[in-house]
Amino acid sequence: MIKIWSIKKDNSSAEKKKPKVSAAQIRVQKDLTELALPETMQMTFPDEHDLLNFNLSITPDEGFYRGGIFRFTFNINNNYPHDPPKVRCIQKIYHPNIDLEGNVCLNILREDWKPVLNLNSVLVGLQYLFLEPNADDPLNKDAAEDLRTNRKNFEYNVKQSMRGKDVKGVYFENVLS
Amino acid sequence: MAATQMQTDIPTPQDATDTVKKDWPGRWSNMNKFLDRRGPFCDSGFIPGHGEDILLNQCRILVIGAGGLGCEILKNLALSGFKEIEVIDMDTIDVSNLNRQFLFRQSDVGSPKAKVAAEFIMKRVAGVKVSYYYGKIQDKDEDYYLGFHLIICGLDSVEARRWINATLVNMVQDDPERIRVLIDGGTEGFKGQARVIIPTITSCYECSLEMLSKPTSYPICTIANTPRLPEHCIEWASVLQWPKLRENEKMDTDDPIHIQWLYETALARAKEFDITGVTYSLTQGVVKNIIPAIASTNAIVAASCCNEAFKIITNSQPYLNNYMMYTGNEGVYTFTFEHQKKSDCPVCGIQNISVEVKRDITVEDFIDFLKEKPDIQLKKPSLTKASTNEKIYWQSPPFFEQKTRPNLEKKLSSIVEEGDDILITDSSLPISLTVKISYV
Numbered sequence: 286m287i288k289i290w291s292i293k294k295d296n297s298s299a300e301k302k303k304p305k306v307s308a309a310q311i312r313v314q315k316d317l318t319e320l321a322l323p324e325t326m327q328m329t330f331p332d333e334h335d336l337l338n339f340n341l342s343i344t345p346d347e348g349f350y351r352g353g354i355f356r357f358t359f360n361i362n363n364n365y366p367h368d369p370p371k372v373r374c375i376q377k378i379y380h381p382n383i384d385l386e387g388n389v390c391l392n393i394l395r396e397d398w399k400p401v402l403n404l405n406s407v408l409v410g411l412q413y414l415f416l417e418p419n420a421d422d423p424l425n426k427d428a429a430e431d432l433r434t435n436r437k438n439f440e441y442n443v444k445q446s447m448r449g450k451d452v453k454g455v456y457f458e459n460v461l462s
Numbered sequence: 463m464a465a466t467q468m469q470t471d472i473p474t475p476q477d478a479t480d481t482v483k484k485d486w487p488g489r490w491s492n493m494n495k496f497l498d499r500r501g502p503f504c505d506s507g508f509i510p511g512h513g514e515d516i517l518l519n520q521c522r523i524l525v526i527g528a529g530g531l532g533c534e535i536l537k538n539l540a541l542s543g544f545k546e547i548e549v550i551d552m553d554t555i556d557v558s559n560l561n562r563q564f565l566f567r568q569s570d571v572g573s574p575k576a577k578v579a580a581e582f583i584m585k586r587v588a589g590v591k592v593s594y595y596y597g598k599i600q601d602k603d604e605d606y607y608l609g610f611h612l613i614i615c616g617l618d619s620v621e622a623r624r625w626i627n628a629t630l631v632n633m634v635q636d637d638p639e640r641i642r643v644l645i646d647g648g649t650e651g652f653k654g655q656a657r658v659i660i661p662t663i664t665s666c667y668e669c670s671l672e673m674l675s676k677p678t679s680y681p682i683c684t685i686a687n688t689p690r691l692p693e694h695c696i697e698w699a700s701v702l703q704w705p706k707l708r709e710n711e712k713m714d715t716d717d718p719i720h721i722q723w724l725y726e727t728a729l730a731r732a733k734e735f736d737i738t739g740v741t742y743s744l745t746q747g748v749v750k751n752i753i754p755a756i757a758s759t760n761a762i763v764a765a766s767c768c769n770e771a772f773k774i775i776t777n778s779q780p781y782l783n784n785y786m787m788y789t790g791n792e793g794v795y796t797f798t799f800e801h802q803k804k805s806d807c808p809v810c811g812i813q814n815i816s817v818e819v820k821r822d823i824t825v826e827d828f829i830d831f832l833k834e835k836p837d838i839q840l841k842k843p844s845l846t847k848a849s850t851n852e853k854i855y856w857q858s859p860p861f862f863e864q865k866t867r868p869n870l871e872k873k874l875s876s877i878v879e880e881g882d883d884i885l886i887t888d889s890s891l892p893i894s895l896t897v898k899i900s901y902v
């Protein structure tokens with residue numbers, strides 16, 4: 286048993302060189318330094334001292350989206366990993382699970398997030414969205430419908446959109462550069 | 463009436479003004495039944511007869527939060543004989559608090575909770591001194607928290623509790639004299655918990671982060687395409703429509719104009735899909751993630767917290783080891799268990815070692831030295847200077863690996879001074895390791 290009254294009052298402020306780093310920060314640092322980033326993903330930090338806000342680009346080397354560069358922003362708050370990172374696609378792209386505003390439909394970014402998951406889990410999830418777009422969880426209903434009903438047509442639409450052309454009157458961003 | 467008769471041996475003061483300074487004989491006789499004699503479960507170190515003196519004249523206790531739990535905690539402590547209390551809270555009183563935060567009245571709306579609560583307790587309970595701080599817990603430093611014998615926390619914010627927990631754990635610095643026990647109470651609707659956290663010794667708040675129930679959230683594709691519930695419509699307004707239509711405006715969930723906009727947007731959506739139940743107050747509840755506060759849950763959890771405080775301070779009975787959860791959803795149920803420390807806890811799981819190295823060792827050689835050191839067995843350590851957060855060498859991501867690679871051939875002593883700490887992360891460490899450097 287701890288006995289409060291046997292603990293003497295602190296007499297000096299002693300040495301205090303403990304880092305003023307939050308638990309969230311330490312977790313992010315651990316997540317980042319242990320990432321095994323594949324060739325198809327690049328991470329950049331606009332402010333090197335700010336580990337909580339960074340950019341990610343994905344360059345799929347297979348699948349419908351091969352040859353494009355897809356850019357995302359990551360926003361982590363100080364309540365990580367209780368709260369999931371906020372991830373947004375900053376280009377307007379044609380994808381069943383990403384809407385025209387850049388919202389991403391990935392279960393572990395919202396309803397299925399758990400503190401045991403980490404940044405690597407999110408990266409794997411994002412990568413997978415480009416390899417296997419999913420018509421069952423649509424955020425862009427038109428794209429999902431195209432994928433479900435006519436894969437050839439969907440593939441054509443993806444190629445068009447990636448060149449900055451329009452799909453049914455909606456113009457997309459050129460992601461080939 | 464029966465209760466009053468049982469207590470006729472305790473004289474009560476004649477009128478309230480009388481109570482301000484005076485104590486009266488027999489006032490603490492109920493408390494003293496526990497403090498003046500040994501019981502079968504007493505700790506061997508317990509000395510009967512000193513309790514009243516400890517409670518009344520020596521103990522300084524800090525209460526964090528003066529809301530639903532805080533009001534109960536302050537009242538309980540004052541009536542249990544604690545005489546020197548300080549309370550911190552950063553909020554002001556809202557009219558919606560008045561149904562359960564019983565230290566506040568209509569005329570107090572808009573005033574700081576900490577101030578009104580402190581003044582109310584002092585007016586009502588003779589001889590107790592309650593000081594207050596109206597502001598954030600983050601404004602205070604270690605010296606401030608070391609100035610109390612015990613800290614009770616009745617907060618509703620996960621972030622604030624993580625902060626105070628980390629502060630109290632980091633404060634210990636291998637010196638048991640710097641341990642301050644934290645009693646943490648929490649409630650959510652009909653559920654709650656009370657726990658005793660002895661920093662660095664028991665599991666801490668951060669260790670149990672995974673146990674927290676998280677706010678309900680719905681799949682974003684459901685919100686976008688197949689709404690069925692009023693909540694789906696409200697989330698559609700706040701998560702998808704706000705950023706789209708009011709792109710450059712930050713949503714303020716305390717601004718009634720913003721809530722009104724979300725409500726109207728959600729209502730239109732609900733009409734389109736034939737969904738009923740979208741109201742202004744539901745909108746507010748969903749976007750602010752309000753869980754109804756139940757007065758009796760607060761009372762039960764606060765009672766448990768103060769019970770533990772009394773036992774720990776007086777040493778008169780064994781205290782909670784270390785987690786009591788309460789649910790009142792179906793009947794009344796409590797479950798007490800010892801929550802285990804987590805080795806990968808980023809607060810209490812950080813290991814510390816000291817090493818001696820040659821003054822001319824390079825960063826690269828130092829990393830090899832760490833990898834070969836049999837007692838730690840690191841694989842790919844990433845090094846950060848703890849005092850400044852400067853990256854010494856990071857293995858990943860490539861962005862930082864390339865930037866820090868030139869440091870590999872530098873002397874470690876050109877970056878890290880004698881006595882400095884290096885924070886190390888590595889896949890073989892549960893969380894991280896702090897290495898104190900000395901040069902030979």
Ligand SMILES: [Zn+2]
Pocket residue numbers: 665666667668669670803804807808809810811
């Ligand atoms: Zn812990």
